[in-house]
Amino acid sequence: MTGRPMAPPTSWLGTAIASCTMLGIAAAALWSVTFGLRGWTAEDIRRLRVPADPPQLHALRLDTATGIPLVPWGSQGTQPRIWLVTFMYTRCPTFCTVLGIEFERLQRMLDSDPRNAGIGLLSISFDPAHDDVQALQRYATAHHAEQDRWISGGARQPRRSRPSQAPNRRRRDRRRLRRLRAQCSHPCRTRGRAPGTDFRFQRTGGRARMGTHARITLTTRPPVGAARGRAHRRGDPDIAALAGSGDGAAHAHRIPAAAPRRAGRGQSPAGTGGRTHHARQPVGPSRDSHSCR
């Protein structure tokens, strides 16, 4: 590059045409991108496009973190009349966390003045596949949400899955049951929580000898009192029912046991609401590699 005087171009016309073409393309792109030179940021464009072509929104049924239907604008007199709404998902590592922290700070500020009683905070999850009631509860707990001020809600989970999904669900439940049985049969553990699940197990009978059979009781929540006694007195060696499909559907079906002895079917302990299943399971160090904790 030198500062020499400009050499005469071979064709002024060609340069002019190329320049005009480039200018025309840039102007057309600019006109298109900026919505007719009316918006320069994506938010400006969104605010212009939405009124121009309003989206068709459908009613969405929401559940709160406590599992009850969310009616923010219901008729209850105690509910806030003004809602500040954010949309988030509980697994979001960045921006939603910032929103949660901002809401936490806002909650403290609102609590400091009784005149703010009519203002509520509402965090709506847009990840219904993952954000169930438990996930929303964890989110609310993590951000110290007060129930009467800050509600976390998500799309309601379907109560029943389609019939075509039932065979897949049964196969999945069988696999899950086999895995649980293997994990809970370790001789070093007699009771505790089945790893990676909400099931609790208790192994009665059977020692850490190869070939002996332990009775393993799996419950969705720990049985109490007489129910525990009934559950343990039942000598059902067969694997019976297993609840807990991912979509919350309650169903039960028989699953053949891999253990040598077979019999009837387990029952849910009365009064506990939990589901129980029994299995006789050979125990021994070689059954699985689950480590003792």
Add this chain to the structure above:
Amino acid sequence: MSLTAAYWMIPVALDQALLSGPAAAAKYTSFLAAGMLLPVSFRAAPLAMQAFFVGNWVWMTATVGLLYQNAPQQLCVNYLIGTQLNAGEGLVAAALSIAGLWCVYAVPAYLDVTR
């Protein structure tokens, strides 16, 4: 080059380049083409025309950098406010650097021409 740089400093165009494949392709193609044409056009241009285009690019870039730093809200959807501040500082620094480099090149050339 000025046209390309000006277009891709618009926040909505930056967002488009991240959200849309064709827009991203257009961005890279346009910068590549502009970069290829820049030495040829710079060599052919007289000092006064160079000063016009360089000066135009410098004040435009510095102004956009200052706007990025002083904007009250996040301008791009895909870049957070911290990134926006960094981009603003970078644009101002780039503008000053280019201006300085061009002066270092242009003053001896101007003296050569006037002798």
